[in-house]
Amino acid sequence: MSNSSALAEAASPEVRERPIVNDLTIQVATVNGSGSQSSNLVLLRSLFRMGIPVGGKNLFPSNIAGLPTWFTIRANRDGWVARRRRVDYLVALNPQTAARDVRGLEPGAVVVYQAGMRLERQRDDLVFYPAPLQDLAGEITREVRLRKLLANMVYVGVLGELLSIAPEAVDASIAAQFRGKKTAIALNHRAVRIGARYVRENLRKRDPHTVAPMDRNEGKILIDGNAAAALGAMFGGASVATWYPITPSSSLVEQLEKFLRRHRREEDGKSTFAVVQAEDELAAVGMALAAGWAGARAMTATSGPGISLMSEFVGLGYYAEIPAVIWNIQRVGPSTGLPTRTAQGDVLSTYALSHGDTRHVCLLPASTAECFEFGWRAFDYAERLQTPVFVLSDLDLGMNIWATDPFQYPDRPMDRGKVLTAEDLRRTGSFQRYADVDGDGIPWRTLPGTDHPAAAYFTRGSGHDESAEYTESEEAYVRVMERLARKFETARSILPEPVIHAADPPSEIGIIGFGTSDPAIEEARVTLREQAGIEVDYLRLRALPLSPRVLDFVAGRRTVVVMDQNRDAQLLQLLRAEFGDRLPAGVLKSLRHFNGLPLDARTVSDFIAAMDLGVGA
Amino acid sequence: MRKRTARVRRRPRANRLGLSARDYRGKPSTLCKGCGHDAISSQLIRAFFESDIRPHQVAKLSGIGCSSKTPAYFLGQSHGFNSVHGRMPSVATGAMLANRKLIAVGVSGDGDTASIGIGQFVHLVRRNVPLIYIVENNGVYGLTKGQFSATADENAKLRSGEVNRLPNIDLCGMAVELGATYVARSFAGDPKQLVALLRGALAHSGTAVLDILSPCVTFNNHPGSTKSYTWGKDNEEPIHLLDFVPEFEQIEVEYEEGQSRDVQLHDGSWIRLRKLDQDYDPTNRRAARELMLDAQENNRFLTGLLYVDPDKPTFLDTLEMTDTPLAHLEESRLRPPPEALDRIVASYQ
Ligand SMILES: Cc1ncc(C[n+]2csc(CCOP(=O)(O)OP(=O)(O)O)c2C)c(N)n1
Numbered sequence A: 001m002s003n004s005s006a007l008a009e010a011a012s013p014e015v016r017e018r019p020i021v022n023d024l025t026i027q028v029a030t031v032n033g034s035g036s037q038s039s040n041l042v043l044l045r046s047l048f049r050m051g052i053p054v055g056g057k058n059l060f061p062s063n064i065a066g067l068p069t070w071f072t073i074r075a076n077r078d079g080w081v082a083r084r085r086r087v088d089y090l091v092a093l094n095p096q097t098a099a100r101d102v103r104g105l106e107p108g109a110v111v112v113y114q115a116g117m118r119l120e121r122q123r124d125d126l127v128f129y130p131a132p133l134q135d136l137a138g139e140i141t142r143e144v145r146l147r148k149l150l151a152n153m154v155y156v157g158v159l160g161e162l163l164s165i166a167p168e169a170v171d172a173s174i175a176a177q178f179r180g181k182k183t184a185i186a187l188n189h190r191a192v193r194i195g196a197r198y199v200r201e202n203l204r205k206r207d208p209h210t211v212a213p214m215d216r217n218e219g220k221i222l223i224d225g226n227a228a229a230a231l232g233a234m235f236g237g238a239s240v241a242t243w244y245p246i247t248p249s250s251s252l253v254e255q256l257e258k259f260l261r262r263h264r265r266e267e268d269g270k271s272t273f274a275v276v277q278a279e280d281e282l283a284a285v286g287m288a289l290a291a292g293w294a295g296a297r298a299m300t301a302t303s304g305p306g307i308s309l310m311s312e313f314v315g316l317g318y319y320a321e322i323p324a325v326i327w328n329i330q331r332v333g334p335s336t337g338l339p340t341r342t343a344q345g346d347v348l349s350t351y352a353l354s355h356g357d358t359r360h361v362c363l364l365p366a367s368t369a370e371c372f373e374f375g376w377r378a379f380d381y382a383e384r385l386q387t388p389v390f391v392l393s394d395l396d397l398g399m400n401i402w403a404t405d406p407f408q409y410p411d412r413p414m415d416r417g418k419v420l421t422a423e424d425l426r427r428t429g430s431f432q433r434y435a436d437v438d439g440d441g442i443p444w445r446t447l448p449g450t451d452h453p454a455a456a457y458f459t460r461g462s463g464h465d466e467s468a469e470y471t472e473s474e475e476a477y478v479r480v481m482e483r484l485a486r487k488f489e490t491a492r493s494i495l496p497e498p499v500i501h502a503a504d505p506p507s508e509i510g511i512i513g514f515g516t517s518d519p520a521i522e523e524a525r526v527t528l529r530e531q532a533g534i535e536v537d538y539l540r541l542r543a544l545p546l547s548p549r550v551l552d553f554v555a556g557r558r559t560v561v562v563m564d565q566n567r568d569a570q571l572l573q574l575l576r577a578e579f580g581d582r583l584p585a586g587v588l589k590s591l592r593h594f595n596g597l598p599l600d601a602r603t604v605s606d607f608i609a610a611m612d613l614g615v616g617a
Numbered sequence B: 001m002r003k004r005t006a007r008v009r010r011r012p013r014a015n016r017l018g019l020s021a022r023d024y025r026g027k028p029s030t031l032c033k034g035c036g037h038d039a040i041s042s043q044l045i046r047a048f049f050e051s052d053i054r055p056h057q058v059a060k061l062s063g064i065g066c067s068s069k070t071p072a073y074f075l076g077q078s079h080g081f082n083s084v085h086g087r088m089p090s091v092a093t094g095a096m097l098a099n100r101k102l103i104a105v106g107v108s109g110d111g112d113t114a115s116i117g118i119g120q121f122v123h124l125v126r127r128n129v130p131l132i133y134i135v136e137n138n139g140v141y142g143l144t145k146g147q148f149s150a151t152a153d154e155n156a157k158l159r160s161g162e163v164n165r166l167p168n169i170d171l172c173g174m175a176v177e178l179g180a181t182y183v184a185r186s187f188a189g190d191p192k193q194l195v196a197l198l199r200g201a202l203a204h205s206g207t208a209v210l211d212i213l214s215p216c217v218t219f220n221n222h223p224g225s226t227k228s229y230t231w232g233k234d235n236e237e238p239i240h241l242l243d244f245v246p247e248f249e250q251i252e253v254e255y256e257e258g259q260s261r262d263v264q265l266h267d268g269s270w271i272r273l274r275k276l277d278q279d280y281d282p283t284n285r286r287a288a289r290e291l292m293l294d295a296q297e298n299n300r301f302l303t304g305l306l307y308v309d310p311d312k313p314t315f316l317d318t319l320e321m322t323d324t325p326l327a328h329l330e331e332s333r334l335r336p337p338p339e340a341l342d343r344i345v346a347s348y349q
């Protein structure tokens, strides 16, 4: 529960009377399938166009229509876009949840709602703005379905007026949202104006929130992590993508296919890719691995239940040394869990997926920019290392909308790894598929179809020696397994290094995290510095296996918090398992957040502020 | 009376590529002596040799089982992939996606296909992935020491006396149902027919399903078994006599009108079906289904080419991929230029 000495979230409202500019969380509570998504995106884009840092998070049910959905927009002049607990503006459209939504507000918050819902009776410490949204939309049309849709755009007009959102920004956002559909654009413009007019004529502004133009979004784009991943994959030369639908990963391959159709069809209309919706995740990963075996840049995307199903095949990929890229857009488990909520619960299971001694390279993107970057790099790593490479994203990153600088075009040619051609074989005469000729643990391979009698080898998941021959020899087994361990050390040395933010001189306190914990951790560090005088150094992991720099970061500090978005402190367990005695005793402290909501800064700052730091008073 | 002319060739020691049968052999088999699977491997070697297939173009795929081990025992100059139990179809599909020029031959068992892998079998057939799909059917799980499989006939007996009370799954019937384009049943003890069917499969463009009775001499070759050599020999009823006639060979043998039927396959070669006691048209899907229903109900072991549709587009055709195998595309064709990224980024502004 909230600590009495809890620190405020960064830049929280100071004095009610003074206007609060560009620091605002809007929550639209509705039911899914009601068509409010377009309105919410228009709101988000309008703020974005005004140059204000902004992000959007959709909290939705695992259902197609009729269940509660909350869309949250956070606009923050300092650039903080992590989830924030406090809601300043509630748009209460869902009678099912309205009472609870209103009860959860902090004093001073604003409620915009359908007039007649009588929410104003519930509390006297909030600001209530009722508006007859449905009737106002009725001014445009009598047609029921359209009226319902337009009522959503009426609240955009209401909020726009109340918050001083620039009308040009709203108009432009509508035009972008309904690209090319003239009638729709005109109708929605009208709905927005009707909403704004209603506010001017009937409501008196009684809250301090307002927005004003900034210049923080110059050149930036708004995009979801799955789209960014798909783009990265396309620019990484993805040629075979296989998948089976599952939230929250479906939109990755769906968007990939859309991009590929546009940008990877040649003049004759033929494709340089194949996207296959498989019959299940076993087939999806089987196809991807075999395509990688045969020389394609192959990938699949899934989430927890699919990862579990892929387990056996992934072990084969590891042992038989086959490249493929597997995106795991994590959601809440175990089992079906909370399929539309976010988590980092698959760290251990993905890292060691499958039976026997298996270890897998995992990339850990924290932003849409890294989704793009790891999207192409993952193929280079997979082909260089000849092994399945995972990218561990999550629902928050994959499905929510983030502002980002434009993506950097790949800065190097593709690395296709150690592949011998027929010509190479004509020179060498022969080759051994699993021999470590270069001392880095990575053998050479040939592709099926290579026109040389010595090219062929037999791939198997059973015991094999350097020549890929079947064997049950204990020596050969140990040799191959030891070489695979060496190869993993090579992986450790070439994967993206952690990002470290350390004060000079370094602080005694540190935090280690990865992925979508990042925005909350960064915000918490500033809060702690500004409000409690606590400096927290930060190491953000970007890949597994762990970089040795993690040990350097931990060494010499009094306390290092390990941030996990799961119950069992999986990252902490991994640190302990990999580094063991090399970790100083009593330094690592676990902070876990696992309720399915994106991490917020206060969870981090309250925890650190409440620690016995042995510093200050 | 139709007449055709051709020379009759002597059996060559080298094929048209100048390769000998030896070039199509694999490692020595480690299966039990007399295992039906080895007989099938021999006919595969012969078929690939006689059809002048370049070994390096072939990819051999399999699942897990005694049968799935056999790709190591033929075509040693072809890449092989012995994958996981029941998943050969997805592996074959992936390999063909990456390189459409490969000639894929998949070997599976009745356990591998009719139980753990039935889902993948169904979807591969439905897609019509270019693949010769061989089921080495012995009615048991050989590698795990002889438990019944789902193709065991009702009332068949294990050596222990255990009786199978469940109906069998007829993979050929299923395949036709699913829209398969080349469906054959054969017997490891009938090499002549098998080799013609294999060569026909090599000439076919889509999925060719060959369900081959392949006795397990160790666990299912006893009296009371309906998958033994003896049972096969006593019960095999070929629905026609089969000859494979390559495109480049003309035919001079004479047949009486109505005594034979020629089906031209995708690559231009022919399967000649010589009539036995009934005239069976394997391009008629309804007739095929009826025949197989009859076979299943009356426990008849009908062999031959049960169904063929030479012209249906394959899965690869439907994907409209470029001619170059995806695996061979160079970077310039895989990575769109920086301007493309700029345009995409602009659309997100
Ligand atoms: C996931 C999994 N489950 C079980 C097994 C054990 N197993 C190996 S082979 C086999 C059955 C093989 O039977 P079949 O496909 O008919 O091949 P046969 O040996 O008869 O040729 C089983 C169950 C396995 N390898 N993998």
Ligand code: SF4
Pocket (backbone or CB within 6 Å): B031, B032, B034, B035, B036, B037, B066, B067, B138, B142, B143, B215, B216, B217, B218, B219
């Ligand atoms: S156990 Fe049966 S199937 Fe396996 S090798 Fe021996 S005879 Fe063949």
Ligand SMILES: [Mg+2]
Pocket (backbone or CB within 6 Å): B065, B109, B110, B111, B136, B137, B138, B139, B140, B141, B142, B149
């Ligand atoms: Mg069997």
